[in-house]
Amino acid sequence: MRKPIENPEIFQKRRKKIMGGLHGAALIVAAHPEQVRNDDVDHSYRQDSNMYYLTGFEEPESFVMIRPGKNPETVMFVRAKNIERETWDGFRFGPDGTKQEFRIDEVYPIEDFRSKAVELLKGYDEVYYSVFKNAEADILMQHVLTELKRSSGRTGYGLVTIKDADTFLGEYRLRKDQDDLANQRQACLISAEAHIAAMKFTKPGVNERQVQAVLSYEFLMRGSARVGYPYIVASGANATTLHYNFNDQACKDGDLLLIDAGAEYNYYSGDITRTFPVNGKFSSAQRKVYEGVLKIQKDIIAYIKPGVFFKDLHEMAADRLTDLMFELGLLSGRKSDAMKANEHRKYYPHGVGHWLGMDVHDSGLYLINDVPRPIEAGMCFTVEPGLYIPYNDKTAPAELRGIGVRIEDNVVVTPNGCENLTALAPKEIDDIEKIVGTAR
Numbered sequence: 001m002r003k004p005i006e007n008p009e010i011f012q013k014r015r016k017k018i019m020g021g022l023h024g025a026a027l028i029v030a031a032h033p034e035q036v037r038n039d040d041v042d043h044s045y046r047q048d049s050n051m052y053y054l055t056g057f058e059e060p061e062s063f064v065m066i067r068p069g070k071n072p073e074t075v076m077f078v079r080a081k082n083i084e085r086e087t088w089d090g091f092r093f094g095p096d097g098t099k100q101e102f103r104i105d106e107v108y109p110i111e112d113f114r115s116k117a118v119e120l121l122k123g124y125d126e127v128y129y130s131v132f133k134n135a136e137a138d139i140l141m142q143h144v145l146t147e148l149k150r151s152s153g154r155t156g157y158g159l160v161t162i163k164d165a166d167t168f169l170g171e172y173r174l175r176k177d178q179d180d181l182a183n184q185r186q187a188c189l190i191s192a193e194a195h196i197a198a199m200k201f202t203k204p205g206v207n208e209r210q211v212q213a214v215l216s217y218e219f220l221m222r223g224s225a226r227v228g229y230p231y232i233v234a235s236g237a238n239a240t241t242l243h244y245n246f247n248d249q250a251c252k253d254g255d256l257l258l259i260d261a262g263a264e265y266n267y268y269s270g271d272i273t274r275t276f277p278v279n280g281k282f283s284s285a286q287r288k289v290y291e292g293v294l295k296i297q298k299d300i301i302a303y304i305k306p307g308v309f310f311k312d313l314h315e316m317a318a319d320r321l322t323d324l325m326f327e328l329g330l331l332s333g334r335k336s337d338a339m340k341a342n343e344h345r346k347y348y349p350h351g352v353g354h355w356l357g358m359d360v361h362d363s364g365l366y367l368i369n370d371v372p373r374p375i376e377a378g379m380c381f382t383v384e385p386g387l388y389i390p391y392n393d394k395t396a397p398a399e400l401r402g403i404g405v406r407i408e409d410n411v412v413v414t415p416n417g418c419e420n421l422t423a424l425a426p427k428e429i430d431d432i433e434k435i436v437g438t439a440r
């Protein structure tokens with residue numbers, strides 16, 4: 001039996017909020033498609049972030065439609081009750097249950113989508129809908145749009161204009177209100193607590209996968225449903241592979257361990273990276289790289305406030321990390337030449353961060369009409385500079401080869417600066433050295 005959703009008001013409030021931006025258009029969002037593997041195994045289901053954002057509804061094969069000012073104003077299409085199927089796959093709210101529990105004006109069985117949607121969309125010039133996310137939903141929408149065009153007869157009007165719902169909703173999801181932030185905070189807190197447990201657990205000889213198990217245990221025990229993205233538990237030179245996730249090697253004495261892991265809580269994701277020595281003590285070479293990256297990361301966080309451009313943070317990271325590369329002897333010659341030739345990209349190939357929220361790389365525009373946008377209070381993003389020196393890089397000083405360091409925190413922009421939501425996870429050298437390997 002499924003529990004009813006806890007706070008239907010939150011979703012109602014969100015629907016009201018986005019209605020103000022539709023300006024005479026309707027919005028349709030489809031559920032995430034069901035994921036069935038070829039060999040007949042169902043993967044655990046996660047609702048589409050936009051669908052969850054607007055409804056809190058977690059079943060597949062469903063749609064929500066929003067028609068501001070019309071009656072009905074909010075409409076859903078969901079699977080009918082089916083006691084036999086529910087024995088196999090679990091509880092379904094059905095149209096009546098959905099209407100009542102999720103406070104939707106009108107709810108129909110999903111089988112009625114084609115005919116009802118045509119009725120409900122008549123007279124609209126514009127419809128927001130995201131294509132290519134759910135192939136079956138796209139086919140249903142094609143039928144609806146074709147029928148709508150046909151029903152307009154010989155008026156000369158063609159297809160209704162489709163606008164991207166992701167872009168539209170992304171702007172709302174980007175600016176977190178108190179309800180969003182409560183979940184974002186909790187995701188970050190759980191993630192930070194799990195990183196602490198992983199640091200305590202780590203000592204020479206433990207396998208990366210065992211460290212992953214500690215993270216996973218802490219996430220789930222603290223109320224997280226799943227991870228926001230695949231675990232990266234990368235010891236030694238594995239840390240120089242940005243998306244390493246075999247996570248199957250023994251952590252060696254003298255190596256660093258880079259962990260990039262974030263819990264998802266009520267569909268909001270944390271995204272923390274910490275890098276620390278497996279044996280609890282930084283070598284002098286590791287310390288040089290780590291201290292350099294940490295200083296840059298802290299300076300970037302200190303620089304954040306409303307009005308600053310996200311692009312400036314990218315440039316600040318690239319500029320300062322390039323200085324560090326010169327200090328460490330990774331680059332030589334003139335800095336301006338090196339940057340022009342993108343030589344620094346060899347050791348810092350990614351950006352400084354990304355919007356964070358219901359998706360780890362969250363929705364929301366970075367440029368508006370090709371112009372960089374200033375950051376605003378309520379936006380959440382990551383700050384994650386890093387330096388990665390390939391183990392086989394003959395041009396790098398030998399002591400630095402195979403060192404990969406990334407330090408990643410999650411911030412919310414406040415009226416005067418920003419708040420670090422993941423500050424609980426240790427990143428100062430002294431704090432790290434005190435905690436690593438201390439689990440009983």
Ligand code: GLY
Nearest residue numbers: 229260271360384
């Ligand atoms: N863990 C994904 C990222 O840092 O972007």
Ligand code: MN
Nearest residue numbers: 271382384408
């Ligand atoms: Mn990230």
Ligand code: MN
Nearest residue numbers: 260271272408
């Ligand atoms: Mn990350």
